[in-house]
Amino acid sequence: NAGVTQTPKFRILKIGQSMTLQCTQDMNHNYMYWYRQDPGMGLKLIYYSVGAGITDKGEVPNGYNVSRSTTEDFPLRLELAAPSQTSVYFCASSYSSGGHEQYFGPGTRLTVT
């Protein structure tokens, strides 16, 4: 049981490039989330999904896209990378809503130059 896995661990992008951050969970959780973490800012929700085929915007969705074709996978797409997207990205999952614990992946550190 690996929990939530994320790839890659580190990535450097040039401005305008695109990439996909991968996230997979093996806990059969319905809910999945993408956060970004910037120094001194805590975690901000980018997108979330309540099940396969259903996604919705969080607090800071601009510049990102997501899809959820399976229960296990929730990739995050950056289409035209900008320096403002330099951050650490965390994927998380939970069994249900409300007070259910969110389980976090180890994160992807992305630098856009």
Added chain:
Amino acid sequence: AQSVTQPDIHITVSEGASLELRCNYSYGATPYLFWYVQSPGQGLQLLLKYFSGDTLVQGIKGFEAEFKRSQSSFNLRKPSVHWSDAAEYFCAVGAAAGTASKLTFGTGTRLQVTL
């Protein structure tokens, strides 16, 4: 809208000393409250959570937190800190059951432990 305030950005304590990390929340109904810990280069790990019932909640690694509705607070405590507790701690508030589980995190408190 829900919000969380962690007024202390950085705290330093000596090993063996007691610890209290402050958390104040804003939410219109009964909140779900969480404390997470993040070690350097790692993801977040849940320390404890409060849904209802007993306002003093016990968590892992010897941590506890007390929910005080009148003060809108959920402070984290530990009677004796170990050097391995050095990390960043995040308080979070979640929406009530029945809605999408969107957590709002505080900005974090970095704990340094001196030997």
